[in-house]
Amino acid sequence: xxxxxxxxxxxxxxxxxxxxxxxxxxxxxxxxxxxxxxxxxxxxxxxxxxxxxxxxxxxxxxxxxxxxxxxxxxxxxxxxxxxxxxxxxxxxxxxxxxxx
Numbered sequence: 001x002x003x004x005x006x007x008x009x010x011x012x013x014x015x016x017x018x019x020x021x022x023x024x025x026x027x028x029x030x031x032x033x034x035x036x037x038x039x040x041x042x043x044x045x046x047x048x049x050x051x052x053x054x055x056x057x058x059x060x061x062x063x064x065x066x067x068x069x070x071x072x073x074x075x076x077x078x079x080x081x082x083x084x085x086x087x088x089x090x091x092x093x094x095x096x097x098x099x100x
Contacts, residue, residue: 038081038084039081041077042077042078042080042081045070045073045074045077045078046074046077046078048070048073048074049067049070049071049073049074052066052067052070052071053067053070053071055067
């Protein structure tokens with residue numbers, strides 16, 4: 001027989017202590033805060049890329065390679081966020097297809 005997953009069973013297998021926070025990055029129940037921080041980081045890289053691109057276009061003293069690196073970082077973080085969103089939607093849809 002398969003037992004259901006309960007918060008208590010997840011807590012029993014979840015690591016705890018200072019090493020758990022450094023390994024996982026968040027304490028249990030802080031998923032929303034982690035997601036908010038990740039989206040803020042995506043936004044920050046986008047703004048930094050825009051700022052550097054504008055500075056280069058305006059003739060300010062900005063190295064081209066630094067602008068390209070900032071643009072690539074912004075691109076990678078945005079693509080990662082989009083892929084995480086897609087995976088979350090797929091997981092939600094799969095859960096909705098389950099029969100109870």
